[in-house]
Amino acid sequence: MEREKQAKISCSSCDALCCQLTVVLEARDAVPAHLTARLPSGLQVMAKDEDGWCVALDGQQMKCRIYESRPIVCRSFVMGGPYCRAERDEHARQGDRNIALHLT
Numbered sequence: 001m002e003r004e005k006q007a008k009i010s011c012s013s014c015d016a017l018c019c020q021l022t023v024v025l026e027a028r029d030a031v032p033a034h035l036t037a038r039l040p041s042g043l044q045v046m047a048k049d050e051d052g053w054c055v056a057l058d059g060q061q062m063k064c065r066i067y068e069s070r071p072i073v074c075r076s077f078v079m080g081g082p083y084c085r086a087e088r089d090e091h092a093r094q095g096d097r098n099i100a101l102h103l104t
């Protein structure tokens, strides 16, 4: 059963839910400044569009436009891992895409 569930999770057929999360940048990230924003708390993050998606996401292809230089936190997000599964479950419960959580 768990194997079947795992097999259904794929970035190529995902709603890119992780690209709606708040992506906190680290000093060693090399993301173009125009794609970033600063939260009132002072944290530097990936900027979001009006619908809550990361501005680096190509919404047509559902692919990261800066994949080769994507932030460290995006690189460490494990497809099908516990956090991915938790987000997918929460998305299914809420029935919408307006989720915004910190990866940290």
Ligand code: SF4
Residues within 6 Å of the ligand: 018, 019, 020, 023, 046, 054, 055, 056, 057, 058, 063, 064, 065, 066, 067, 070, 071, 074
């Ligand atoms: S930088 Fe790329 S991988 Fe990271 S949230 Fe934005 S679109 Fe997704």
